[in-house]
Amino acid sequence: MTTATASPEQPPTHDQQRDEQSVVPDPHAVGTEQAMEVLEVSGDGLTADAAAARLERYGPNALPSGEQESALTRLLRQFRDPMIYVLIGAAVLTTVMGHYVDTIVIAAVVIINAVIGYLQEGKAADALDGIRTMLSLEAQARRDGTWVTVPADELVPGDVVRLAAGDKVPADLRILEATNLTCEESALTGESVPVEKGTDPVEADAGLGDRTSMAFSGTTVASGSGRGLVVGTGRRTEIGHITTMLDEVESMETPLTRQMTSFSAKLSLLVVIAAVLMFGIGWVLYDYSLADLTLSAIGFAVAAIPEGLPAVLTITLALGVQKMAGRNSITRRMNSVETLGSVTVICSDKTGTLTRNEMTVRTVVTPEGTYEVSGTGYAPEGDIEQDGAVVGPEERNDLRMLAEVAARTNDSTVSRKDDRWVLSGEPTDGGLRTFAMKAGIEGHDENRIDAVPFDSAYKYMATLDRIDGIGDVVNLKGAPDRLLDRCDRQGVDLDENEPLDREHWERAIDELSGQGLRVLAAAVRRADDRGSATSLTTDDIDGGGFVFLGLYGIIDPPREEAMDAIRACHDAGIRVVMITGDHAGTASAIGREMGIEDEQGAVTGAQLEEASDEELAQLARTHSVFARTSPEHKLRLVQALQDDGEVVSMTGDGVNDAPSLKRADVGVAMGIKGTEATKDAADVVLADDNFATIADAVQMGRTIYDNLRKAIVFILPTNGAQGLVVLVSVLLGMTLPLTPVQVLWVNTITAVTLALALAFEPGEPDIMRRPPRDPKESILPRAGVVRIVYVSLLLGAVTIGVFLLGQAAGVSLEISRTTAVNTLVVGQIFYLLASRFTRTTSLRKELLTTNPISWLCIAVMLLLQLAFVYVPFMQTTFASGPVGWMGWLVPLGAGVLVFAVVEADKALRRR
Numbered sequence: 001m002t003t004a005t006a007s008p009e010q011p012p013t014h015d016q017q018r019d020e021q022s023v024v025p026d027p028h029a030v031g032t033e034q035a036m037e038v039l040e041v042s043g044d045g046l047t048a049d050a051a052a053a054r055l056e057r058y059g060p061n062a063l064p065s066g067e068q069e070s071a072l073t074r075l076l077r078q079f080r081d082p083m084i085y086v087l088i089g090a091a092v093l094t095t096v097m098g099h100y101v102d103t104i105v106i107a108a109v110v111i112i113n114a115v116i117g118y119l120q121e122g123k124a125a126d127a128l129d130g131i132r133t134m135l136s137l138e139a140q141a142r143r144d145g146t147w148v149t150v151p152a153d154e155l156v157p158g159d160v161v162r163l164a165a166g167d168k169v170p171a172d173l174r175i176l177e178a179t180n181l182t183c184e185e186s187a188l189t190g191e192s193v194p195v196e197k198g199t200d201p202v203e204a205d206a207g208l209g210d211r212t213s214m215a216f217s218g219t220t221v222a223s224g225s226g227r228g229l230v231v232g233t234g235r236r237t238e239i240g241h242i243t244t245m246l247d248e249v250e251s252m253e254t255p256l257t258r259q260m261t262s263f264s265a266k267l268s269l270l271v272v273i274a275a276v277l278m279f280g281i282g283w284v285l286y287d288y289s290l291a292d293l294t295l296s297a298i299g300f301a302v303a304a305i306p307e308g309l310p311a312v313l314t315i316t317l318a319l320g321v322q323k324m325a326g327r328n329s330i331t332r333r334m335n336s337v338e339t340l341g342s343v344t345v346i347c348s349d350k351t352g353t354l355t356r357n358e359m360t361v362r363t364v365v366t367p368e369g370t371y372e373v374s375g376t377g378y379a380p381e382g383d384i385e386q387d388g389a390v391v392g393p394e395e396r397n398d399l400r401m402l403a404e405v406a407a408r409t410n411d412s413t414v415s416r417k418d419d420r421w422v423l424s425g426e427p428t429d430g431g432l433r434t435f436a437m438k439a440g441i442e443g444h445d446e447n448r449i450d451a452v453p454f455d456s457a458y459k460y461m462a463t464l465d466r467i468d469g470i471g472d473v474v475n476l477k478g479a480p481d482r483l484l485d486r487c488d489r490q491g492v493d494l495d496e497n498e499p500l501d502r503e504h505w506e507r508a509i510d511e512l513s514g515q516g517l518r519v520l521a522a523a524v525r526r527a528d529d530r531g532s533a534t535s536l537t538t539d540d541i542d543g544g545g546f547v548f549l550g551l552y553g554i555i556d557p558p559r560e561e562a563m564d565a566i567r568a569c570h571d572a573g574i575r576v577v578m579i580t581g582d583h584a585g586t587a588s589a590i591g592r593e594m595g596i597e598d599e600q601g602a603v604t605g606a607q608l609e610e611a612s613d614e615e616l617a618q619l620a621r622t623h624s625v626f627a628r629t630s631p632e633h634k635l636r637l638v639q640a641l642q643d644d645g646e647v648v649s650m651t652g653d654g655v656n657d658a659p660s661l662k663r664a665d666v667g668v669a670m671g672i673k674g675t676e677a678t679k680d681a682a683d684v685v686l687a688d689d690n691f692a693t694i695a696d697a698v699q700m701g702r703t704i705y706d707n708l709r710k711a712i713v714f715i716l717p718t719n720g721a722q723g724l725v726v727l728v729s730v731l732l733g734m735t736l737p738l739t740p741v742q743v744l745w746v747n748t749i750t751a752v753t754l755a756l757a758l759a760f761e762p763g764e765p766d767i768m769r770r771p772p773r774d775p776k777e778s779i780l781p782r783a784g785v786v787r788i789v790y791v792s793l794l795l796g797a798v799t800i801g802v803f804l805l806g807q808a809a810g811v812s813l814e815i816s817r818t819t820a821v822n823t824l825v826v827g828q829i830f831y832l833l834a835s836r837f838t839r840t841t842s843l844r845k846e847l848l849t850t851n852p853i854s855w856l857c858i859a860v861m862l863l864l865q866l867a868f869v870y871v872p873f874m875q876t877t878f879a880s881g882p883v884g885w886m887g888w889l890v891p892l893g894a895g896v897l898v899f900a901v902v903e904a905d906k907a908l909r910r911r
Contacts, residue, residue: 023058023157027174027231028211029204035174035229043176045142045160054156061155061171061233063243079114085268089301139170159230163221172237173215173228175199180224180455182426183215186351187654188238189581189630193359193427193518193556194222196456207605207628208238209581218655223426224455242631245659246681259779260313268305271723275301278730286733293730298740300726306719306747312711316759320704327696328688330671336683338708339666341701342647343574344772346694347638347660349652350580350590353670354691355556358423359431361406362517363553365508366398367490367498373438376557378414378421378430380437393439398492401549403439405522406432408448409461409477428518431554432477450536458482464527464536470494472527474536476546480509480521486541487523487548494526496547508551516589517553524549555586558594562691566595569695573771577641579626579634581656587627598625605629608636616640634660647772651694653678668694695768703763705773706838711755713784714835718750718828720792725799725820735813737803737820741878745868746824753861754832757854761836787905794901795827798894805890814881818869822883823891825865829858830895834902839910841903 024030024038036042046054079088091107139152140162147162152170155161161173169183175197182194189195189209201213208216215221215228217237234240275297282288282296320337324330331337351357358377363370364384371391375382383390384399393400412425414433423430436442447465449472454461460478467473473494476483490500505521512519523546566576576596580587584602591598602625611619620640626633634650638660641648650657650664653674658681661667669682670689679685686693722743729736738746780788802823806816834842836854848855868874870882 023236024174024231026204027172028206028214029201030174031201032174032176032199032229035231036176039158039229039231041158041160041229043142043160044145046156046158047144051143051154051156051159054158055154058156058236059234060153062153063234063240075114079110084110084114155230155233157230157233157236161228161230163215163226163228165221165223165225167221169215169217169219169221169228171217171230172232174231175213175215176227176229178224178226178456180453181215181226182222182224182456184220184222185209185216186357188216188219188656189654196459197224197226198456205606205609207581208630209628239655242655242659242677245631245635246662263779271301271305274723274727278727282730282733286730288730288733295740296726296730296736300723300730306712306715309712309715312715312755312759313708315756316704316708316711319759320700324684324697324700327693327700328686328690329693329697330685330687331683332685333683336666337697338701338704339647340649340684340694340697341699341703341705342773343649343666343698343701345575345577345641345646346569346649346651347577347579347634347641347664348650348691349654349657350578350582350587351556351654353651353653353689354562354578354594355558355590357427357556357673359427359518359554360557361431361435361552362555362557363512363515364399364402364435364550365512365553366402366550367492367548368396368398371399373435375434375438376560378423378434380414380421380434382438384439393441398550399439400441401492401524402522402552403436403441405475405477405524405549406552407436407441408463408465408475409522410436411453428520428554432520432552435552449534452536452538452541454478458538458541460541462536462541474525474527474540474546476523476525476541477520480505480519480551483521483523483546483548486544487546488544489546490548492549494524494547500548505548505551512551512553513585514589515553515555516583516586517555518586520552520554522549522552523547555589558590559691563594565692565695568692568768569698570595572695572698572768574698575624577620577624577626577637579629579637579660581629581654582627584627587625591625596624598623601625602627605633608633613640617644620644631656631659635663638663645776649694651691653689657681668697699763699768702767702770703761704759706764706767707758707761709779709781709784710758710761710835710838712780713787714758714828714832715750715755716788717791717795717831718747718824720788721795721799721824721827722746724792724796725803728796728800734804735807737800737817739817739879742817742821742880745878746821746828749861749864750825750828753857753864754828757832757851757857758836760851760853762850783909787902790905791831791898791902794898795824795831795894798827798897799823802890802894812881814875814879815883815887818880818883819887819890821868821880822865822887823894825861826888826891826895827898829861830899831902832858834899834906837906839906841906842899843903 024035027035030038088110091110137152138149139155140147141150141155142160142162143150155171159171160176161170163169163173163181175181176199178197178199181197183197184194195209196212197215198212202211215226216239217232218239232238232240235244278300279293279297282293288296317335317337321331324337348354356377360376361373363372365371369386372385373382374385384393385391391399393403410429410433412423412429412433414421414423414430414437416422447467449464449466451464452460452462459482460476462474462476465473465475476486484500484502484505487500489496489498491498509519525546569576578587578591578596584604588598588602591602600623603619603623605626605628608616608619608626608629616636617640620637621644626637629637634657638648638650642665648664649666649668650660651668651670652661653670655677658677661669661678662681666684667682668684668686669678671679671685671687672689674685674689684697722738725737726743799820803816803820806819807813832854833847836842836847836851837844868878868880869887875881
């Protein structure tokens with residue numbers, strides 16, 4: 001990176017415009033004076049004229065608007081299917097030939113399919129809009145030597161900005177001054193606790209979460225105050241960099257989309273070639289007119305094309321979307337439900353996704369032993385145990401003292417709101433407050449005389465409290481190393497004389513840290529030992545003389561339901577990978593606890609940064625825990641897994657997850673704690689923030705795919721039989737047993753009634769014990785292809801036979817064709833009953849009980865067919881005629897034959 005040398009007030013050169021992101025090189029790694037020197041500004045900020053010139057140069061501090069897909073574009077996209085192209089061509093030809101009824105029926109089928117797809121798909125949201133809602137609206141900036149409120153989008157590099165607790169950081173800032181300043185950055189970095197900020201520069205290669213000298217746009221000031229120098233605005237901020245990545249990331253086509261596109265293209269090409277060959281053979285061998293041959297070719301194409309398949313596909317997916325919504329999973333893109341069923345790897349963020357994002361005291365260590373604390377989150381529910389036995393503070397003075405310090409050196413509150421416990425204040429203090437409440441110790445603010453608030457410069461908090469029967473006491477909580485420096489004794493009360501065993505405590509600290517716990521310490525002393533009894537200063541604390549009471553081991557605990565879901569995913573052959581911005585030790589500990597094993601230890605962002613594409617692919621293949629990662633690292637890992645042939649789902653809740661969620665085959669966002677940007681980039685949003693819902697979604701996706709396969713294997717024999725009828729008729733020079741509009745009638749009502757019944761089939765019992773399917777495999781299994789062939793031949797032969805028998809008996813052409821249509825319809829009803837169970841016999845009670853919708857669909861199908869046969873305007877439209885009892889008895893016998901043959905095939909396969 002290079003530094004702009006011209007005065008910021010001068011118009012930029014072409015090279016400077018191209019190098020816009022080089023305002024300050026590595027601002028986190030340079031001193032405050034150097035940063036101000038590069039930007040040619042003093043601590044008094046910019047003048048109004050200089051700010052206006054820089055606004056002209058750098059542009060507003062805002063993110064660009066994304067392009068929305070228009071409703072017309074979305075509608076036209078529904079027609080992008082080779083099978084639809086063939087039908088449109090057929091509609092054009094029938095129009096030219098004056099067969100307008102045929103044209104209207106064909107066009108109606110095409111339009112209905114498009115409308116269904118348009119309505120069910122829904123409007124895709126723009127992820128950039130969600131990120132823009134994270135930005136601040138106003139800022140306190142130093143202009144012309146005074147503090148003024150300016151719109152945040154008018155901030156420019158070189159502005160000096162003031163920060164206070166609760167503020168949204170309005171731009172990327174280099175910290176100039178900090179007083180107990182911490183920022184909540186979990187949405188950007190994945191760090192589960194607020195990050196302490198200071199003025200000291202850090203290493204140039206420090207990860208985003210370790211840049212303590214910076215405050216980033218879109219994050220929130222959790223505590224304290226400070227001033228910062230604007231070093232990045234708009235696209236030049238870290239959050240702006242994420243929007244650029246989102247802009248550049250292309251969403252992946254789903255496996256089902258790829259399979260259906262390939263299937264449609266191959267089938268359409270095959271149908272067109274066969275229609276042309278049939279036309280040629282009929283022209284050469286028989287005395288057909290051009291019009292008759294053209295109509296026959298159109299009839300064949302319409303017969304062989306499963307025009308109802310797109311509608312069945314769309315409706316089946318839509319039903320899956322509705323079922324998932326009932327299970328707290330909101331699907332924003334329909335194909336994503338099915339894609340979840342083919343996922344081979346689930347990559348998950350840790351904070352708020354696998355964990356609760358609620359700090360919890362898990363372990364406490366005192367001079368008298370180690371205690372485990374049960375319960376998670378801010379609900380004060382749980383026990384304190386030692387060696388498996390529950391103990392109470394009333395019987396253990398060491399526990400009572402630790403709980404007293406946790407309650408007194410604390411400005412957070414935990415209260416019950418509706419059905420849940422809610423924290424007001426800093427998360428770590430919330431965890432300590434909850435621990436104190438579990439030990440029966442409530443707040444003692446009324447006894448506080450004075451306090452030294454926590455500051456990152458000295459890393460402790462102290463209070464001076466007046467305690468009845470004891471006197472004035474100084475309670476101290478903070479970083480263990482800082483407290484050890486100020487203690488000369490250890491024990492369980494104020495008057496202990498046991499010397500401090502520092503080596504023992506340092507070993508205990510290392511052990512807790514190795515478990516991924518954040519460690520804080522507690523100490524206490526009488527106020528009259530040092531300093532004044534009416535006020536408290538850092539000099540009083542730094543004077544020492546404290547009794548070291550022990551350690552708190554704090555963690556953001558795993559969700560129990562997420563642990564069960566991970567086991568379910570492993571049983572289903574799905575690998576779970578954790579990708580987090582948190583520290584490596586914490587990530588490894590959480591991974592072990594959740595069953596995400598990585599014997600070689602967590603891979604850090606620094607290692608990923610140094611890895612080549614080949615090395616990254618190997619790391620992605622062999623490791624399951626990645627820590628201290630940036631948005632770029634997450635995106636590269638998802639891409640590496642996809643390049644290795646995996647179908648990847650990415651889950652997360654922070655804006656830092658948005659690019660990888662968009663790139664993944666299925667992006668899954670948390671609906672409660674997730675940012676709007678994450679939800680908008682995702683395909684699926686979990687309304688309950690429950691990772692376990694993903695396991696339900698996988699099961700639903702696999703069920704939907706199974707049902708789609710059943711639907712295809714069911715629908716295609718109808719088309720095969722009809723195509724065979726037309727083809728054989730032309731090759732033999734006989735009258736067509738079915739007209740093109742009759743073919744469309746059978747195809748359409750079969751698809752929207754009988755095939756739809758398969759969408760309601762429940763999942764197979766072993767569906768979550770199978771390995772994920774190969775995304776490269778055909779949507780049609782070999783057994784399915786065999787069944788399609790023999791059922792097509794059987795139905796086609798029976799239909800031709802029924803038609804010829806009618807003609808031989810002197811029955812009119814309309815009645816013969818109507819009986820032939822009845823044969824196809826009744827045959828498909830019996831074939832549906834056989835198709836509901838892929839391998840097991842359909843002669844079982846579950847045929848009647850497990851899917852009542854199938855019987856409703858059969859009833860609707862029969863009513864429609866009765867209308868086709870007996871309603872006058874239907875007879876006019878479709879050239880049908882009223883048949884007698886033989887017109888139903890013969891088709892019934894054909895249906896029984898189809899059912900028997902399919903059942904015999906399944907019996908042979910079971911053997």
